Amino acid sequence: MAELREIETFLQTLLQPQAFQDYGPNGLQVEGVRPVRRIVSGVTASLDCIDAAIAADADLLLVHHGLFWRGQDGRLTGWLGHRVRRLMQHGMHLFAYHLPLDAHAELGNNAQLGLRLGLAADGRFGDQGLGWIGPAGAHGTLAALADAAGRALQRVPTVLPGDGRALRRVAWCTGGAQGFFEAAIAAGADAYITGEVSEPQVHLARETGVAYLACGHHATERYGAPAVAAHVAAHFGLEHRFVEIGNPA
Template sequence: MASRDEIESYTNTLLEVGRFRDYGPNGLQVEGKAEVRRLVSGVTASRAFIEAAIADQADAVLVHHGLFWRGHDGRITGWLKQRVELLLAHRVSLFAYHLPLDAHPELGNNARFGARLALEADARFGEQDLGFIGSPQEPQALAVLVERLQQQLGRGATVVPGDGRPIRRVGWCTGGAQGYFEAAIAAGADVYITGEISEPQAHYARETGVAFVACGHHASERFGAPAVAAHVAAKFGLAHRFIDIDNPA
């Protein structure tokens, strides 16, 4: 058992939350019980996830996508009211970490995603150094890398193949980081992997020869939250479980 405040202080320090300019508040977003015995992690604080965590007798939840974002008008109505109401009624604390959870060099989304592909970053790129870049053990065909990626995630990917060059440098950034493609190209990537694709990226891939792969926002961000939560649980002697709510995005 540990105090809610101890957990927040430790996790904020671990993830260096003060270092990031983010789209919403990092750390404790909804205050629940003062003492925590059971921690449940997930990708997004959806109602389905909150309900599953309550059924699992969670005292606190830790997610990547929390409830409050820059530009929200502040009203607790509709779907947001339903989620907050569940948390408050069952006294479940909500911890949310967005960019800090992406960036952690060992436990973050990008680090754990890279490990799935046997990649370790040796450099960073993009705004706030969120993009990772590294080399496979030996050059490989794009098709080999994509096959491994799809096996690891259990889903297909959208691939714009570029010019067919051997893959010597892989750039990646999980989630909705398609806007980092140009920075990945400038950093020397032969392929860039992220969660989503928008209209411009296909043209950049065809014109520069650098391949672009979109493998799903949710699918690419399933690894950081459970890694951080498992670390925190081990630190404080808590029970921990990761609950994945399927999302086609």
């Protein structure tokens, strides 16, 4: 069993949320009443994820996408009220870390995706240095890179092929980072991996020759939260379980 404030301090020290300008609050978003013995991690604090955590008898839920975002109506009504009410009815604590969890050098989403793809970063790019770039390594062709991404993430990526060049440098940023494509090109990438694609990136890939792989927002971001939660659990001698709530986006 661990004290909530000890866990909170540990997470704040580990992830350094004060170093980021983010779209919502990082850290403890809903304070429950349960002593912490078991942590459940997930990607998004959806009702399905909360219910799965309840079924697992979690005391604390740690996610990447929390409940509160800049510019949203913060009244606890509708879907937001349902989620908060479910958490509070079961006395469960909710922690959420967004950009700090993307960025962590070992446990974050970018680090964990790179690990699964056999990519090691030697540089950063984009807003707040959130994009990662490094040698292509064993993925010298777009076909090899797309195959590795598909196998690692268990879904077929959407591929914009560029000009078919050999890959020397690969850039990546998990989630909805399609807006970083230009910065990845400027950083010297031959291919860019992220979760989503929008209309402008199709033209940029055609006109610059840089390949683009959209591998799924959820799929690329399902590794950071369990890595952090497992680290916390190991430090405090707690149980940990990751719940996967499928999402095609």
